[in-house]
Amino acid sequence: MKSIFFKLTIILLLINTLFANSRIRENNENVILQLQWKNQFQFAGYYIAKEKGFYKDYKINVTIKQREYGQNVVNEVLNKKAHFATGRSSLIIDRVDGKKVVLLASIFQSSPDILIALKNSNIKNLQDLKNKRVMITGNAKNDIVLKSMLFSKKIQDKDIIVQKHTFDLADLVYGNTDVMASYISNEPFILKNKYHLESKIFDPKDYGFDFYSDILFTHEDFVKKNPMLVKKFKQASLKGWEYAFENINETVNIIYEKYNTQNKSKKALLYEAKELKKLAFYNTKKLGEIKKEKVEKIYNFYKLMGEVNKEIDYDKFIFKSNALQLNSTQLQYLENKKRLKLCIDPNWLPFEKFDKNKKHVGLTKDYYDMFSKKLKIDIKPVYTNSWNQTLEFIKEKKCDILSLAMQTKKREEYLNFTSSYVTVPLVLATKINIPFVDNLMQIKNKKVGIVSGYAFEETLKNHYKDIEFVSIKNIKDGLKKVAEEKIFGVISSIADISFEIRNNYTNELKITAKLDEKLEMAIGLRKDEPILKDIFQKLLDNLNPKFITDIQNKYFSSQVEKYKDYTLFWQTTIFFLFIITIILYWSYKLKIEKTRNEEILKELKATQNELKIKNKRLKFLARVDKLTGVYNRTKLDEVLEKEINRSKRFKRDFSIMLIDIDDFKNINDTYGHLVGDKILIALADLLKIHTRNVDTVGRWGGEEFLIICPETDKLGAVKLAKYLQVKINEFTFEENLKITVSIGLSMFKEDTSDTILKKADIALYDVKENGKNSIEFMDDLPKD
Template sequence: MKCIGRYILLLMAMFSFAFCANIPEKVSVQLQWKHQFEFAGFYAAKEKGFYKEVGLDVDLIEFDGGSNTIDRVLSGDVTFGATYSTLIYRYLKGDPLVLLANFFKQSPLVLVTQKQFKLPSDLKGKKVMVSDTTVNDAKLLMMFKKFDMNESDFIAVPPSFDLQDFIDKKVDAMTVFVTNETYQLDKKGVAYNVLDPSAYGVRFYDLNLFTSQKELREHPQRVAAFRNATIKGWKYALKHKDEIIRLILDKYNTQYKDYASLKYEADQIKNMILPKFYPMGSIDPKRVKEIAHTFISLGILPPSTSLNLDKFIYNTVPDDIGLSAEESNYLNTKNVITYCADPDWLPLSAIVDKRHIGMDADYLSIISGRIGRPFHLVLTKSWNESLRFAREGKCDVLTLAMVTPKRKEYLLFTNPLLNIPLVLVTGIDKGFYTNLMELSDKKIGIVKGYAYIELFRKIYPDIKLTEVESVTKGMRMVAEGKLFGFIDNLTTAGYLVQKEYVGTLKISAKFDENLVLGYGVQKSQPQLRSILDKTIATIDEETKQAIASRWTSIKIENGISHAVLLKILLVVLLVVLIIYYRYRKMSTEKNALEAISMIDSLTELFNRRKIDRLIDSEVKRIRTKGCFSLILIDIDNFKNINDSYGHDVGDIVLKHIAQILKSSVRKKDSAGRWGGEEFLIVCPDTSKEEAAKFAERIRIAIENESFEKILKVTASVGVAEYNRENIGDTSLIRRLDKALYDSKRDGKNRVTVAL
């Protein structure tokens, strides 16, 4: 009997252990606001069983209007929290916090103003409803600082969280989220303007998932499981927005929202997360430091504040880029990766105010997010110094470097990241060179230390190469006549020509040689080279194009007048050039070179410079006979599209419009991007009556076009005819501008013909 009893007790113990082992661990999450689509990833992870799969029973706690999320996590009242960039301030003040993941790559917090206020400076002396703490309003205060304003320049009104106060004009401006409140204002037909700090370069993270250092220390597996399940939930939520919206309506709708408002919020939040460009939940240490510098700049934190983020940013080695055990072990022992870059090579790379910017910096940001390790810039004053530092082992990585025999002595090179043609820049008065032997005895500049110096000296021994310290200095010497020309890659040369030397310098020749760029890694770190190779392979062409577009297009921000816009030549280079033409006839290459400076790379229409030439040609032609008409098209409310949906969506709209124009114009017509959101069509031998009908067809086509995320886009149009009788009456563009202005004034979305 005793044996049987013991056996029964053993069975009961085993059953009890198995039962307990399957009981999920209870954890809680304090949300930063009330239930809405802003927390869709958490709902998806809970309701689709992602938390349960990793052994967690998660309680989602909505904001009660009074408690402090960070304090609740630190006190142990809740396990995890989701909050604003205030988290960074609290950590730098000494609170033991850990940032586990970031979901919103830009904050949806903006100021809405009454219609008459268009710039931050317009709010001097006005009533502005903001939060009750300086830290919470740091993003807005930094925007005001760019207009030489501080919080004493406006009347701060404590928050009521009631949009009706703005509608009733009790305040001149108030903070809102573009994911929610702007929808309500639009629905009620309230006129307003949006002042978005991100449009002025102030970019804050939002919806930051965090916990305490104590929780991470005592329950590292639980933290990792919760983080991974939440990221999985967000990926699911964005792919199944309609399902999650209905889930919120059914189980989490404490704010009594309707389907339409949640759908609007969902679309806006996707623009905040930018899943095509950033891995879900990724953290860029450079962005975190930029936010920290904002707190310091505003005096919220002292200048002496240490920006050591080692204990703040959660270290995780990703498993989605195929790392080997050896590579993962390497990352586990590598807290930070140091790198040297070219300090003067925009748009590829530059160091400004001790910060790395350019396409190179964007690529490193993506790589950092995907391998879970920060990159630390080693400051240098020239490319030659960067080379020397890499040779001396002062940096782990030399970025955007070309392979040479000398460099291979101390560096391992990754697969190429960029492949860019090399070109010659000369004065505008020089010709186009198809036979490079014509450059014999010419004094040509090239940056000291660049890989292709030796190559050029072998291939073109008669060209007098002069080494200069930087691209900026080389271009300036050409403009001043001290050099005949300057050799560099197409992307950099074109960027500087269009940014600083329009009408002074031009691209006059293309070489057969290309600049092939990758990363050089110290020979002692072969694992890092293979990690970078695997990560580079995950960067798709769409992401590469987005990075190129960001640095080779000009953004028009709030407050720039039409007079200024008409003076700016929005000319952008083709980043990818005509490699397939390299064996064609020299005459074909010459035509291709001339085309470089005539095409807008975003829309692939003619640019302002080309359109100006076409107009000049028409003016000369009609002095003897005939006429021509111009059609000027301006997208209505385009600033609101950029403010509400982001510049990426704005670019999509511009591309759509360009396609409509390409498919609509006749063979004899020429369409181009005139500036910002304006397009111009040159119509030879066309009367104003014909042009007006043509313009109306285009207006209707734009109105009927389906645009991603945007319900409707319209355009206002001005038309003007020019002939021998009226060509000398007044400025060509002034008459056309007046017609466009009349269309705007009379309600937009219409065609007006100049008298």
């Protein structure tokens, strides 16, 4: 039984290695993709390519990084902190400035950048923007598409009041600006769904400015070193985008669960998806399309606006997936050469051979036909009658190329080599009655044939000194001698040996052992013309994965032999039946046990879920005021500390306001505490409705409320406080009561939580002392 098991293991091992090792080698690559903004549907295709395994299909491991505040995405690629990134059409300016960025694909054919105003404003057309306040980024490169639109209507910077962009739509809502640069996929939705306001949109593409946007790009050096990786990354990414747009609901769910750092609602993500899909296929059916003509058109806009003054080499700037990107020297060399001469092994199927009509056939024929087409040059095989003659011809420069050969020190004297592009294991073939061999040391003093001139001949002779190696003309000659028992066996690649056994020696010979050594074969190119090596290395780097797969299937997948050794067949069958019986018995027992375990796990999972829900609820209740439903003091303290730390680090403004209901004790005394509670609840709701999503509203205690307002200076805080006071005064509360409030304000100035609260508290006290129903702001604490 032990002997049978050993034989079976060897067979399975040989079959496995045929498929595993005869493939052209591809290593997993780790790359970083830098996004130009925070996670949202804008980058859906990349998330999908990762989540659905499209990158893994191409042997790529991808880390996706969202943009941090102050981060320059282009510099991340230029400084080689990221391999790929997404950017705007302003990459044209970067290229003109000498930055070696390369465009791979434009996900959006037209920019999502728009100018947005309130529909109920007095701005109806672009001419109405004159003398209006306009919030734009201030970065000429980023604003160019919007400025081009304005310029087309003769509106220049001097005609508008340019404001620094706060990226806070509330500034448009509360009148801090008249017009804001926005994304068509975001701000119109927020304006309608949060503020219940309609928008007036000025879209550059309506004025003829359909700039590319969200362009996938990389570094020119990275393209030169890794053209195949760049090509595969682009292909996998576009596959992700195709899936994302075809399965929007599923994609939204994935982003909502795993990539929702902005806490967007599903409704917002769906809106974004539908708008961006329109832009992705704007005037095209080809996803990711990037045309030289359109890039030139955008360049001309930049030139007109005075942003560029140098020309661009578009062949270097725009990545060509199917092009070799040969330089001028290489192209000139091929033009002068007119024809390349190829030397092959004349009798080495399935790799290569000259047939009876002296025509080149086999695996390398397919490769060199493709190479010839790519290079647009005739590659003509030179006839030889043996491998040794082939080597002589290449030494004598009768050939320019050696199709398939191992790199050795001796050959390096007269050849340059590319990287290996075909790797297959070496095996030993013997008569069919010879037992399987797991170590060549077991066949001491046996005669084993190797094709004369093969690179591994010397290696094997040095490694296995107790074996008598003899030279053979070719594999066919060697296997014939094995069949006639003139030699014990032949060593060569699994591909050519199994090919010959299948066609000529099915019942006589077999593969008896697999060696640790492998054939790693490259292209050899004449030493005196080194430019050839660069050209053919580019050809290999640019190989299409589908072409490689087709070659493998055509020449290798059919090579597994089916020997008619019926004794072994029956022994193997009995062995497997025995194993299957044991497996079925244990499967039955495991199934019963699994059912029991699944029931227990189901109960445990239900209990865990119940505990999670309760814990979540407890955590929520611990931070929420039970009566009003807004945050309690514990949560307010936490948010306040967080805002203080953020303001210290990023030098950003924030303000707070303490709101106290005037004469609340009288209301409780007159109408009872139940009415007082209803007024507190209604006031909390009013404060939540009329503040921003980023503001934190909480009950400070009793009838006092605290609002924390990020990115808000004194002017903004006073404006919001007055706005809230008006809304509260207009509202009719329980028992048809009208109430007023007093509000104390303060702004962060290197304060502690105690000092900023104390300033607001003193301001509130002053309001109470001076008649109530008013607002007071305190800049600094009074000196003792």
